[in-house]
Amino acid sequence: xxxxxxxxxxxxxxxxxxxxxxxxxxxxxxxxxxxxxxxxxxxxxxxxxxxxxxxxxxxxxxxxxxxxxxxxxxxxxxxxxxxxxxxxxxxxxxxxxxxxxxxxxxxxxxxxxxxxxxxxxxxxxxxxxxxxxxxxxxxxxxxxxxxxxxxxxxxxxxxxxxxxxxxxxxxxxxxxxxxxxxxxxxxxxxxxxxxxxxxxxxxxxxxxxxxxxxxxxxxxxxxxxxxxxxxxxxxxxxxxxxxxxxxxxxxxxxxxxxxxxxxxxxxxxxxxxxxxxxxxxxxxxxxxxxxxxxxxxxxxxxxxxxxxxxxxxxxxxxxxxxxxxxxxxxxxxxxxxxxxxxxxxxxxxxxxxxxxxxxxxxxxxxxxxxxxxxxxxxxxxxxxxxxxxxxxxxxxxxxxxxxxxxxxxxxxx
Amino acid sequence: xxxxxxxxxxxxxxxxxxxxxxxxxxxxxxxxxxxxxxxxxxxxxxxxxxxxxxxxxxxxxxxxxxxxxxxxxxxxxxxxxxxxxxxxxxxxxxxxxxxxxxxxxxxxxxxxxxxxxxxxxxxxxxxxxxxxxxxxxxxxx
Numbered sequence: 001x002x003x004x005x006x007x008x009x010x011x012x013x014x015x016x017x018x019x020x021x022x023x024x025x026x027x028x029x030x031x032x033x034x035x036x037x038x039x040x041x042x043x044x045x046x047x048x049x050x051x052x053x054x055x056x057x058x059x060x061x062x063x064x065x066x067x068x069x070x071x072x073x074x075x076x077x078x079x080x081x082x083x084x085x086x087x088x089x090x091x092x093x094x095x096x097x098x099x100x101x102x103x104x105x106x107x108x109x110x111x112x113x114x115x116x117x118x119x120x121x122x123x124x125x126x127x128x129x130x131x132x133x134x135x136x137x138x139x140x141x142x143x144x145x146x147x148x149x150x151x152x153x154x155x156x157x158x159x160x161x162x163x164x165x166x167x168x169x170x171x172x173x174x175x176x177x178x179x180x181x182x183x184x185x186x187x188x189x190x191x192x193x194x195x196x197x198x199x200x201x202x203x204x205x206x207x208x209x210x211x212x213x214x215x216x217x218x219x220x221x222x223x224x225x226x227x228x229x230x231x232x233x234x235x236x237x238x239x240x241x242x243x244x245x246x247x248x249x250x251x252x253x254x255x256x257x258x259x260x261x262x263x264x265x266x267x268x269x270x271x272x273x274x275x276x277x278x279x280x281x282x283x284x285x286x287x288x289x290x291x292x293x294x295x296x297x298x299x300x301x302x303x304x305x306x307x308x309x310x311x312x313x314x315x316x317x318x319x320x321x322x323x324x325x326x327x328x329x330x331x332x333x334x335x336x337x338x339x340x341x342x343x344x345x346x347x348x349x350x351x352x353x354x355x356x357x358x359x360x361x362x363x364x365x366x367x368x369x370x371x372x373x374x375x376x377x378x379x380x381x382x383x384x385x386x387x388x389x390x391x392x393x394x395x396x397x398x399x400x401x402x403x404x405x406x407x408x409x410x411x412x413x
Numbered sequence: 414x415x416x417x418x419x420x421x422x423x424x425x426x427x428x429x430x431x432x433x434x435x436x437x438x439x440x441x442x443x444x445x446x447x448x449x450x451x452x453x454x455x456x457x458x459x460x461x462x463x464x465x466x467x468x469x470x471x472x473x474x475x476x477x478x479x480x481x482x483x484x485x486x487x488x489x490x491x492x493x494x495x496x497x498x499x500x501x502x503x504x505x506x507x508x509x510x511x512x513x514x515x516x517x518x519x520x521x522x523x524x525x526x527x528x529x530x531x532x533x534x535x536x537x538x539x540x541x542x543x544x545x546x547x548x549x550x551x552x553x554x
Contacts, residue, residue, distance in 0.1 A: 350480035352453060352522070369452065382454020382479075411427065412481075 008306045015392045017042035017298075028362040031397045036181050036209060036341050036388035037366050038231045045234055048294040052287045060286055061260055061277070074290050079276060081293035085300070086207075086226065087217030088243050092275040095242040095249070096289045100208040101131040103227035103242035104175075106279060107204060108139045110255040111248070112173070118144035120172045123163075123201075125187070126152040126378060127180040130371040131227075132206050136175055145172070152375065156183040156332035164195060171201040178210035179339045182372045182384070183332030184315065186210075186339055193222040202248070208232060212299075212390070213340050214308040218243050230288060235295040239288035242279070249275050256281035307391055311340025314389040318342045318398045325409065331384055341388035343370070346405060349412045351383040357411060358385075361404035423516055425489075430481040435491035439474045443467070446536030448528050448549030455479030455525055457487050457532050463499070470494045470502065475529065482514075482522050487529035489513055499537055505530055524551040 015021050018040045023030045032040060052074070058067035060075045079091035088094055097103045116122070122136045126149045140147045150163045158176075167174055174196040178189050189205050196203040204225040210216055212233035218226045223243070230239035244252075254261055254272060258281040263271040272278040299307060319335030319342050322328055327347035332338060346354050355367035366386040369376045376382065387401055442460035449456040457477040464471050473491045477484055493513065494502065507527050511518055518526050531549045538544035 350454070352480045352525070353482075356519070356522070373452075382452075412431075 009302060009310045009391060011310075011392060011394055014302070017044065018392055019043065021392060025362045031361075031363040031400045033387040033389065033393065033397065033401060034364045034366050035212075035390040035393070036232070036370075036386065038237070039212060039234050039390050040392065041236065042234055042295075042298055044298055045236065045291050045294050048291045049236060049287050052290055057287075059283055071286060075284065075286050078289040078293035081296050082241055082289075085296040086211060086228075086241075086243060087219050089219075089246060092246050093243055093249065095244070095276040095279040096285050096292075097240040097242050097279075098238060098285070099231075099240035100206065100227040100229040101135070101240070103225075103240045104131050104135050104204070104206065106242050106255045107225050107227075107244070107252075108135045110252045110279070111202075112136070112139040112145075113143060114253065116140070116143040116145040116172055119170060120145040121148055121168070121170045122146070123148045123150060123166050123171050123174045123196075125150045125158055125176050127156075127158075127183055127185065127187075127372060127375050128175070128177055129181055129206060129208065130373070131208070132175045132177065132204070133374065136173070150176075152183070152185075152378070155334070156180070156185050158185070158187055160188065160191070163192060167192075167195050167199055167201060169199050171196065171199050173202050173204060175204040175206070177206040177208075178216075179207075179213070180332065180372075181209045181341070182343050182370045182375055182386070184338035184341045184343070185333050186214075186337075189223065190221050193224075197222065209339060209341075212307075213311050215304040224248055230292040230295065233292075233295055234298055235292040236288045239285045239292050241292075246275065249279070254278050254281065258282045260284065302391060310391060311389050312338070314393055314395065314398060315340045315342055317395055318387055318389070318401070321398060321402045322405070325405065329381075329384075331379065340390065341386055343384040343386040345381060345384050346408060347412070349408060351385040353412070354385045354405070354408055357408040358401070358404045361400065361407065363401050363404045365401070425515060426481060426485040429485035429488035433475075433484060433488040435474050435488065436476060437474045438476065439472060442474075444536050444540040446532050446539060446549065448532035448535070448551070450479075450483070450524055450528060450550055450552045452552055453479060453483070453525060455483040455528055457483065457529050459487070459491075459529065459532050459536060461494070461533065461536060468498055468500075470497050470499065473533075477529075479528075480522075480525050482518065483525040483528050486510060486514060486526045487532075490529045490533065494533060502533055502537060505534070527551050 020040050056070050058071040060072040079094045083094045148166050151159045153159050193203045202224040205223040207228040211228040226243040231237040261273050261278050261281040263273050315338050316335040329345045331343040351367035368383050439460040443463040445460045447458040459475045462472040473494045475487045510527050510530050528551050531551050535549040
């Protein structure tokens with residue numbers, strides 16, 4: 001039976017924009033299911049980068065010549081485009097960084113070191129990515145603040161009763177992942193923001209797995225800070241975004257010092273440039289920023305609701321197909337309530353073995369702890385394999401994953 | 414379908430993984446040592462009995478958990494170690510292990526392949542007072 005494709009997306013047309021998907025390994029066509037790690041890049045984004053270097057390349061902000069002016073305008077406008085994409089007020093609230101991890105560190109250092117001290121508490125979740133977990137853990141060690149974790153229940157959901165107990169007037173920062181990169185859980189970040197704000201705490205939302213896959217409005221969520229990466233949403237590597245409410249960014253001191261971020265410098269002291277440039281020291285991520293804006297255009301042309309629906313349907317289909325395997329362990333919530341990824345262990349076969357065998361069938365999945373070691377420890381497993389989907393994946397590709405897993409199962413039986 | 418059976422998982426490796434040789438414990442071992450690669454979750458614990466002159470390996474047993482490469486490598490090594498002079502064990506390196514496995518090992522998996530070898534080597538060095546580590550790991554290598 002021919003697997004039914006999503007009616008929402010013209011996947012065949014989309015795939016034409018991604019030349020890498022045509023790659024073959026020993027005559028077998030690539031099935032790329034590692035999108036939660038990094039997404040592939042469409043021609044439109046690749047062309048934007050190439051065109052920038054062919055036609056516009058110059059340093060920004062400081063030049064009066066034509067190229068520099070063009071590059072500056074394109075780079076600044078990219079902030080506006082990204083602001084629009086996530087529902088921020090404007091460019092003042094959008095800082096370009098290296099990646100989501102650097103966005104996290106920017107707040108941890110610029111806000112955390114200044115504001116946290118003994119008696120203060122940072123509340124995270126047990127499903128937190130190392131980007132947040134390690135960062136706040138270490139900032140807590142430096143400042144004497146205490147870290148607490150909202151537990152994850154059997155099904156892979158946050159224990160919201162525990163969250164209401166853990167977030168108190170001592171809480172200064174609630175740092176939560178929007179979508180778990182391991183479990184596929186979609187967390188109620190808006191509800192968590194309300195709880196945090198009831199206790200005069202700030203909330204930082206890690207949107208690395210949400211912004212690429214669903215409509216996100218940072219003001220609807222009422223996030224104080226929000227971070228994500230460009231390379232998981234069709235953009236290039238080397239760019240991340242930090243969203244922060246303007247009044248918070250305004251009050252914060254810079255995290256990195258140097259050129260571009262200053263207003264007036266004397267031998268004795270310096271003052272800072274306006275937002276967001278205050279947080280973008282040195283020559284910034286110019287081509288990456290402009291390319292990220294192009295990626296936003298590409299996704300909006302498809303429609304983020306369609307992107308979300310397509311991913312969820314593939315995840316549900318994969319969940320149902322994988323559930324047929326005897327002794328399979330699937331991490332996280334049921335198939336009809338998860339983001340576009342499925343992590344699993346095939347019986348007692350080690351995830352690294354699974355991934356290596358799948359690679360022989362040109363099926364690319366992730367295997368390891370997915371930067372959530374403490375969560376894997378809690379689950380009592382060393383690693384898991386993860387298939388993650390995006391706009392160019394098809395049900396037929398999920399079927400190829402399943403066939404390769406059948407071969408794996410047979411090999412290890 | 415597909416490319417077919419992997420080189421890496423040739424029958425021999427799968428056979429040793431599914432039916433590990435010398436799996437278990439030796440109560441009166443001359444020395445016992447443990448190693449693990451925490452990120453992979455591979456663990457190997459090895460008991461070694463030396464001859465009276467302490468020059469030659471008489472008997473080996475191991476137990477462990479982890480991926481096929483790490484466990485098959487331990488099983489195959491345990492067979493090789495019987496009757497091997499300690500000196501020869503200490504001279505083994507990763508190429509010997511890859512030769513022993515008889516398949517290509519991707520760069521990411523070398524640490525799995527050489528864990529058992531490092532456990533045996535470190536165990537002997539600790540026993541002869543040449544080294545002092547609690548646990549062996551090959552993860553950073």
